[in-house]
Amino acid sequence: MIALRGRSAAFSVDEPLGRAVWMIADRRSPAPRRQGMAFLVEGDAEPPGGFDLYLVKDVERAPEGKPWIALPPLLQHLSAGDVISASETGEHLRVLWRHRSPMNSVLLTERCDHYCLMCSQPPKEREDDWLLDNARELIRLLPRSTPGIGFTGGEPTIYGDRLIELLGLCRNLLPHAGVHVLSNGRRFADFGFASSWAAVRNPRMMVGIPLYGAEPTLHDYVVQAAGAFDETVRGIVNLGEVRQRIEIRVVVHKQTAPALPEIAEFIARNLPFVEQVALMGLEMIGFARANMDDVWIDPTEYGAELNEAVSLLARRRIKTMIYNHQLCLIDRELWPFTVRSISDWKNEYHPECVECSVRDRCGGFFFSAKYKVSDKIKAIPADEAALQPALLDI
Amino acid sequence: MSKFKEAEAFLPDEAEWELLPFRFERLNGRVLVTNMAGEHLLLGADEFDRLAHKQLPVDSSLVRRLRAKHVIRRPGDHAPTTLLTLKTRTRYKRLAHSTGLHIFVVSLRCEHSCPYCQVSRQSRDTDRYDMSLETAERGLDMVFRSPSPAIKIEFQGGEPLLNFGLIEEVVQRAKRRNREHQRNLGFVIATNLALLSDEVLDFCARHDIYISTSLDGPADLHNKNRPRPGRDSWEKAVEGIRRVREALGVDHVSALMTTTRASLDRVREIVDCYLEQGLGGIFLRPLSPYGFAVKTKSYSAYDAERWMDFYREGLAYILELNRQGVEMTEYLSSVILKKMLTNREPGYVDLTSPAGIGIGAIVYNYDGAVFASDEGRMLAEMGDDTFRLGHLATDSYEDIMTSEALLAPLEESFAPSAPMCSDCAFEPFCGSDPVYHYATSGDFVGRKPESDFCRRNTAIFKHLLDLYENDPFARSVFLGWAGR
Numbered sequence: 001m002i003a004l005r006g007r008s009a010a011f012s013v014d015e016p017l018g019r020a021v022w023m024i025a026d027r028r029s030p031a032p033r034r035q036g037m038a039f040l041v042e043g044d045a046e047p048p049g050g051f052d053l054y055l056v057k058d059v060e061r062a063p064e065g066k067p068w069i070a071l072p073p074l075l076q077h078l079s080a081g082d083v084i085s086a087s088e089t090g091e092h093l094r095v096l097w098r099h100r101s102p103m104n105s106v107l108l109t110e111r112c113d114h115y116c117l118m119c120s121q122p123p124k125e126r127e128d129d130w131l132l133d134n135a136r137e138l139i140r141l142l143p144r145s146t147p148g149i150g151f152t153g154g155e156p157t158i159y160g161d162r163l164i165e166l167l168g169l170c171r172n173l174l175p176h177a178g179v180h181v182l183s184n185g186r187r188f189a190d191f192g193f194a195s196s197w198a199a200v201r202n203p204r205m206m207v208g209i210p211l212y213g214a215e216p217t218l219h220d221y222v223v224q225a226a227g228a229f230d231e232t233v234r235g236i237v238n239l240g241e242v243r244q245r246i247e248i249r250v251v252v253h254k255q256t257a258p259a260l261p262e263i264a265e266f267i268a269r270n271l272p273f274v275e276q277v278a279l280m281g282l283e284m285i286g287f288a289r290a291n292m293d294d295v296w297i298d299p300t301e302y303g304a305e306l307n308e309a310v311s312l313l314a315r316r317r318i319k320t321m322i323y324n325h326q327l328c329l330i331d332r333e334l335w336p337f338t339v340r341s342i343s344d345w346k347n348e349y350h351p352e353c354v355e356c357s358v359r360d361r362c363g364g365f366f367f368s369a370k371y372k373v374s375d376k377i378k379a380i381p382a383d384e385a386a387l388q389p390a391l392l393d394i
Numbered sequence: 395m396s397k398f399k400e401a402e403a404f405l406p407d408e409a410e411w412e413l414l415p416f417r418f419e420r421l422n423g424r425v426l427v428t429n430m431a432g433e434h435l436l437l438g439a440d441e442f443d444r445l446a447h448k449q450l451p452v453d454s455s456l457v458r459r460l461r462a463k464h465v466i467r468r469p470g471d472h473a474p475t476t477l478l479t480l481k482t483r484t485r486y487k488r489l490a491h492s493t494g495l496h497i498f499v500v501s502l503r504c505e506h507s508c509p510y511c512q513v514s515r516q517s518r519d520t521d522r523y524d525m526s527l528e529t530a531e532r533g534l535d536m537v538f539r540s541p542s543p544a545i546k547i548e549f550q551g552g553e554p555l556l557n558f559g560l561i562e563e564v565v566q567r568a569k570r571r572n573r574e575h576q577r578n579l580g581f582v583i584a585t586n587l588a589l590l591s592d593e594v595l596d597f598c599a600r601h602d603i604y605i606s607t608s609l610d611g612p613a614d615l616h617n618k619n620r621p622r623p624g625r626d627s628w629e630k631a632v633e634g635i636r637r638v639r640e641a642l643g644v645d646h647v648s649a650l651m652t653t654t655r656a657s658l659d660r661v662r663e664i665v666d667c668y669l670e671q672g673l674g675g676i677f678l679r680p681l682s683p684y685g686f687a688v689k690t691k692s693y694s695a696y697d698a699e700r701w702m703d704f705y706r707e708g709l710a711y712i713l714e715l716n717r718q719g720v721e722m723t724e725y726l727s728s729v730i731l732k733k734m735l736t737n738r739e740p741g742y743v744d745l746t747s748p749a750g751i752g753i754g755a756i757v758y759n760y761d762g763a764v765f766a767s768d769e770g771r772m773l774a775e776m777g778d779d780t781f782r783l784g785h786l787a788t789d790s791y792e793d794i795m796t797s798e799a800l801l802a803p804l805e806e807s808f809a810p811s812a813p814m815c816s817d818c819a820f821e822p823f824c825g826s827d828p829v830y831h832y833a834t835s836g837d838f839v840g841r842k843p844e845s846d847f848c849r850r851n852t853a854i855f856k857h858l859l860d861l862y863e864n865d866p867f868a869r870s871v872f873l874g875w876a877g878r
Binding site for chain 1: 397398399401403404405433453458461462471472473476477480481735736737870873874876877
C-alpha cells in the first residue's frame with residue numbers, strides 16, 4: 001500500500017499558497033517551465049531558485065527564505081513528475097498523480113445518487129467542486145505524452161457540462177491519453193447529455209458503467225436506488241446511438257454472482273455494441289466491509305456462473321475481462337481473460353503467494369484483502385502452470 | 395446498518411403489470427413465449443396461465459424472467475420498449491440497403507445433365523444460350539443502381555465457366571465502375587468445377603473471386619445425381635476444391651449439396667465427405683420442388699418428416715464431431731440460430747421476411763430477362779412467368795423494383811401479417827417464401843397447415859430449441875454458430 005495523502009511533517013509558508021496543485025520537479029526542469037512546480041530537494045547541493053514551493057524529505061534540508069513543506073515519511077515515495085495538491089497553509093497533502101503508475105485515477109467528487117452495497121468510495125453529500133478544479137489544474141500540468149487518465153467518483157456526471165468541459169481539456173491537452181470515466185450511466189438517459197459527451201469527439205475516451213441484472217429488481221437493490229436500472233440501460237443505449245465507447249462493469253459479490261449468466265445474456269442480446277465487459281472482484285473496503293455478510297462470497301463458489309458468463313460473452317465476440325481475481329481461485333480456462341488491474345498502490349500478495357509460479361501474471365490482492373480473503377488461496381507449482389498457454393490479450 | 399434498505403424495498407408497491415406484445419406455442423407440456431424481437435423463454439403451463447390471467451405477484455423468478463425478456467413491464471418503465479425498438483430496428487436494418495446479391499446467368503449451357511435441373515441445356519449454340527456483353531452491361535447498370543453498400547455478383551449457369559470470357563469482362567468492368575461507386579464489391583462463381591483451368595484460377599486469384607460448388611456426398615451418390623460424359627463429376631469436383639483451396643485460400647471455396655431420395659439414409663457419409671474435403675461446414679438442404687424435381691417426382695418421393703430424420707441425424711453427427719474437437723458447422727441451423735439468439739437478420743433469402751426475392755437477391759438471365767429469384771427463373775423455364783420482373787433491354791431499375799410482379803408477392807407473403815404466421819411464436823425465426831408457396835399451392839401465401847415449408851421449418855425450430863434448452867454442449871456450440 002502506497003499512501004496518497006498525509007499531513008506535512010513541518011512546513012514554512014508565510015503567505016497562503018497561490019495554488020493548490022503542484023507538479024514535482026527536479027533539477028532537469030528548465031527555468032522557463034518552473035511555474036506551478038514544486039522543487040523536490042534531494043542531495044546536498046543548493047536547490048535552484050525560481051520555484052514557488054520546495055518539498056524536502058528532511059527538515060534539515062529546508063531552504064531558507066522560501067516556502068517549503070517537509071514530506072511525512074509515508075509520502076517520501078514522491079518523485080519528479082508526480083503531482084500533489086496542498087492546502088493553503090501547506091499542512092494537508094494529497095497525491096493526485098503518480099507518474100510511475102500505469103493508470104492514475106482522479107477523484108472528481110464524492111457525491112453520488114447511488115449508494116451501492118459494496119461501494120469502495122462511500123459517497124458524501126458535501127459540496128466538493130474543488131476536486132474538479134484540482135483535476136483541471138492537474139490536466140494543465142501533465143505532459144502531453146501522458147498515456148492515460150481515469151476519472152472516478154462519486155458520480156462524475158453530476159457536474160454536467162462542467163465534466164464535458166474537463167473532458168474537452170483532456171482531449172486538447174493530452175492528445176495521446178486514453179481517458180476512462182466511471183459513471184453509473186443514469187445521466188446519459190438524457191439524450192442531450194449523451195450527445196454533449198459524444199461532441200467531445202475523443203476517440204480515446206471510454207465510459208465504464210456498472211450493470212447488475214437483466215431487469216430492475218437486483219440492480220436497483222445493489223445500487224440502492226429505485227428506477228436506476230431503467231435510466232442506466234437507456235443511458236447505455238443513448239451512448240451506443242452516438243457511437244461512444246462503453247465498458248460495462250459488473251462487480252461480482254454475493255448478490256450479483258448468481259445472476260452473472262443472465263447479466264451476460266442480457267448484455268449479449270441487448271447491448272452487444274459495448275466495447276468490453278469487465279467482471280470485477282470485490283474490494284473489501286468502504287461499504288463492502290460494513291456489509292461484509294451481504295456481499296462477501298468466496299470466488300470459488302461462483303466458478304460455474306463466472307465460466308458461463310465469460311463463455312456467453314466470448315462466443316458473442318464481446319471482449320471480456322476478469323479483474324481482481326487471483327488465478328488460483330478461478331478455472332484455468334479463464335486465465336486468458338484475467339487482467340492485472342489492481343492499482344499498484346493498492347496491490348499486495350498473500351504469504352502463500354511467495355511460492356507461487358504464476359504470481360507475476362496474477363492480479364494479486366487489494367490492500368484491503370487483510371479484512372477478508374478466500375481461505376483457498378494456494379500457490380500454483382511451476383509444473384502445473386507450465387501446462388498452461390501464455391496469457392493472451394484478447 | 396440502517397442506511398441500507400432490504401431488497402424488498404426496491405420492489406414495486408403493487409403487482410401492476412402491463413403486457414408487451416408476445417406470441418406463444420405449447421410444446422410438450424411447456425409453453426414457448428417469444429417477444430417482438432424474437433427472444434424466447436419456456437414457461438411451465440401453470441406459469442403461462444398466471445401470465446395470461448394477469449395473476450403475477452410483485453416479484454418472483456417468473457416475474458423477473460418475464461421482465462428480462464420484455465414480456466411484461468411496470469407502468470413507467472421505459473427501457474423495455476427502448477430495447478425492443480432497438481432490436482426490431484436492427485432486425486429490419488438490411489431492408490434499407492436493398493439488393494445485395496446480383497446473379498448473372500452467363501450461360502444456360504452445361505456439360506452435366508442432372509435430372510433435377512430444369513434450366514440447363516446440352517448445346518453448342520453459344521449465341522442462343524450465352525449472355526451477351528451488351529446484356530451484361532445492362533445488368534451492371536442495374537447492379538449499381540442498388541443502394542446496397544455491399545454488392546456481391548454471382549455468376550451462375552448452366553455452367554458459367556462455359557462463358558468465362560464474359561465473366562472476365564463483367565469482373566473488370568464492374569471493378570472499373572466501382573472506382574466511382576465505392577461499394578464493398580465481391581464476386582462468386584457457382585461452378586461444378588469440371589472445367590476449372592489454371593487460367594480461371596489465375597484470374598480468380600487476381601480478382602479475389604470466391605468459388606461456390608456442388609458436392610452431394612460420396613462419389614457414387616454424387617455421380618448418380620450429376621451425370622456427365624466420363625461419369626467423373628465427383629472426381630472433378632473434389633480435385634477442383636483442392637486446387638481452389640491451394641490457389642485462392644481455404645475459405646475461398648464453399649460447397650452446396652442437393653438432397654435426393656438416395657441421400658436420405660447416408661447423411662453421415664455425406665458429412666464425412668465434406669470433412670474429407672477440408673470444408674468447415676455443410677448446408678443440409680431440402681430439395682426444392684422446382685424444375686425436373688417436380689416433373690420427375692423425385693421431390694414428392696419423400697416428405698418433410700423423412701427429410702427431418704435426415705436433418706436430425708446429420709446435426710447429431712455434426713455435434714458429435716464438435717464434441718470430439720472437430721470444428722464443423724451445419725449452416726442451415728446456423729442461419730436459424732442467428733435469428734433465434736441474436737438480433738441480426740442473416741438475410742438468407744429462403745428464410746427471411748419480407749421475402750428475399752428481388753430485394754435480397756435478383757437474377758439477370760442469359761437473355762436479359764430479370765427474375766425475382768433463381769426458383770422464379772426455373773418456373774419460367776416451365777412456362778410460368780409469374781416471377782419475371784421485366785427485361786434489361788426495355789425496363790428501367792424503377793420499373794423492375796416497383797413492378798407488381800415483385801411488390802405483390804413481397805407484400806402478400808410478409809410473415810408478420812400473413813394468416814397463421816402473424817400469431818405464430820416461431821415467426822421471428824422463420825421467413826416467407828412466396829415462390830415456394832406459389833409453386834406448390836398456387837398463391838404467394840399458401841395454407842400453412844398444408845405447407846411443407848411451414849411443417850419443416852417448425853420442426854427444425856422445435857428441434858433446435860430442444861437441443862438448446864436441454865443439451866449444454868449443443869447449447870455452447872449453438873452460441874458459437876450464432877455469434878459468427
